[in-house]
Amino acid sequence: xxxxxILVLIFLIGSGIPIGLAHAxxxxxxxxxxxxQQTFNVNYSIDGGTVSSMSVNTSDESLRVGVSTxxxxxxxxxxxxxxxxxxxxxxxxxxxxxADGENVDFQExxxxxxxxxxxxxxxxxxxxxxxxxxxxxxxxxxxxxILVITMILIITISKARPKxxxx
Numbered sequence: 541x542x543x544x545x546i547l548v549l550i551f552l553i554g555s556g557i558p559i560g561l562a563h564a565x566x567x568x569x570x571x572x573x574x575x576x577q578q579t580f581n582v583n584y585s586i587d588g589g590t591v592s593s594m595s596v597n598t599s600d601e602s603l604r605v606g607v608s609t610x611x612x613x614x615x616x617x618x619x620x621x622x623x624x625x626x627x628x629x630x631x632x633x634x635x636x637x638x639a640d641g642e643n644v645d646f647q648e649x650x651x652x653x654x655x656x657x658x659x660x661x662x663x664x665x666x667x668x669x670x671x672x673x674x675x676x677x678x679x680x681x682x683x684x685x686i687l688v689i690t691m692i693l694i695i696t697i698s699k700a701r702p703k704x705x706x707x
Contacts, residue, residue, distance in 0.1 A: 569594045571603070571623060573676040580623040580676070588613015588663070596623070602671040609663050616658045619670065625655065626672035636671040644668075 566585040571594045572578070582594060586607070593606035603624050605617070619625075626633045632655075637646050639661045647658040659668060 565590060567591070571596060573623075574598050578676065580620050582617060582619065582623070584615060584617040586613060586615040588661070589615075589665075591615070596675050597669075598675055600669070600671060601673060601675050602669050603675070605668045605670070607661065607665055607668060609661065609665050611663045612661070613663075614658055614660050615668065616656060617670075618654050618656045620654055621652075622676065624670065624672045624675045628673065633673060638669045638671070639665045640667055641669075 565587075566583075568581045568583050569591060571580045571582050573580070574596060582603075584591060584605075588611045589607045589609035591605060592608050593604075595604050596602075597604055601624075603619065605615070607615070626635045632650060635646075635648070635655070635657065637644050637657065637659055639659070644659060644661065646660070649656045657670065661668060
């Protein structure tokens with residue numbers, strides 16, 4: 541009897557027929573802020589698919605995750621609060637999570653630095669969007685510095701201009 545079971549298992553493995561030994565893909569994705577000043581590592585695990593892309597959408601204050609599914613599945617994603625968060629008056633608020641534009645339920649755990657979401661999705665899902673109240677600033681510190689220097693130059697030139705005209 542044992543011989544028969546071993547023979548069947550060898551046949552199934554050799555033929556490529558899945559025998560229920562699937563496991564979640566765990567990895568980290570590097571997400572750049574739109575200004576290109578910072579890169580954030582977003583850890584995730586996914587069962588029933590793979591993650592093909594992640595990007596910040598500053599206009600929607602969201603993180604978009606491209607997925608290629610192989611069946612119904614779940615994705616657990618750890619979001620650094622410095623990348624995306626959802627707060628009102630300094631208190632945590634709930635994220636909105638969409639799978640191909642449809643609202644989906646999720647479970648969440650929190651720490652001071654991260655928020656971890658476990659999201660279920662259906663086979664055929666192409667995009668999961670996590671919407672918060674703020675994402676990484678659109679303009680980094682270098683752009684702000686350039687803006688301040690430009691303003692100082694404009695003020696200095698405008699004050700010096702009357703002296704130039706009245707020689």
